Amino acid sequence: MKLILLGAPGAGKGTQAEVICEHLHIPAISTGNIIREALKNGTEMGLKAKSYMDSGALVPDDVVIGIIKERLAQDDCKGGFILDGFPRTVPQAQALDEMGIVIDRVIDIEVADEKIEQRLSGRRVCEACGASYHTLYKPSKEEGVCDKCGGKTVIRKDDEPATVRDRLKTYHDQTEPLKGYYEKSGKLVIVQGQEKVEDTTKLTLAAVEA
Numbered sequence: 001m002k003l004i005l006l007g008a009p010g011a012g013k014g015t016q017a018e019v020i021c022e023h024l025h026i027p028a029i030s031t032g033n034i035i036r037e038a039l040k041n042g043t044e045m046g047l048k049a050k051s052y053m054d055s056g057a058l059v060p061d062d063v064v065i066g067i068i069k070e071r072l073a074q075d076d077c078k079g080g081f082i083l084d085g086f087p088r089t090v091p092q093a094q095a096l097d098e099m100g101i102v103i104d105r106v107i108d109i110e111v112a113d114e115k116i117e118q119r120l121s122g123r124r125v126c127e128a129c130g131a132s133y134h135t136l137y138k139p140s141k142e143e144g145v146c147d148k149c150g151g152k153t154v155i156r157k158d159d160e161p162a163t164v165r166d167r168l169k170t171y172h173d174q175t176e177p178l179k180g181y182y183e184k185s186g187k188l189v190i191v192q193g194q195e196k197v198e199d200t201t202k203l204t205l206a207a208v209e210a
């Protein structure tokens, strides 16, 4: 099963990707996590991406397409994968097609902008492993500590309110057109993001299995 999760930043793509990953035993691939890891390790790619990421803009297509090509060539992707945060532009979607990758389903998780702004103010991420939490909707067992690896959970720099507004604009301008792109091929399923994570999970799993 080859899946794409579409949706605005903070719609819950990462959280749902984790659930599907456990359910279907296929890797969840987040370009955002790969870029943050590169940044943490001080690689050339990470440093190149930093200014775009910090300002809420998209990293150039050639950089992320390169990242995805490399990642999808790894052995664990042979049985399928879930893409979280890729593609984010029409040229990125075209690059996937040109790689000969046939996507089975594209799940778009829809959440209103006002809700996104509220949600992202409560998001916390583990600075060690990238796991995502929310102070209200998905708190870690111990405040400030990652359940998975014991790392410190922090606020992402790009979750500051002004940057979130820029990221939403970027989403509407550059990523939302992908809905039309995948609708044409009959692969798009729309899921309304719910207040409770588990309710969105039910809808998402139903969309995967439909």
Ligand code: AMP
Binding pocket: 009, 030, 031, 032, 033, 035, 052, 053, 054, 056, 057, 058, 059, 060, 061, 064, 084, 085, 086, 087, 088, 089, 092, 158, 167
């Ligand atoms: P995310 O963790 O998915 O919200 O991604 C965080 C940031 O990483 C985005 O705001 C972009 O700056 C960058 N990024 C992640 N995925 C992509 C992509 N597919 N295309 C361009 N930029 C990306």
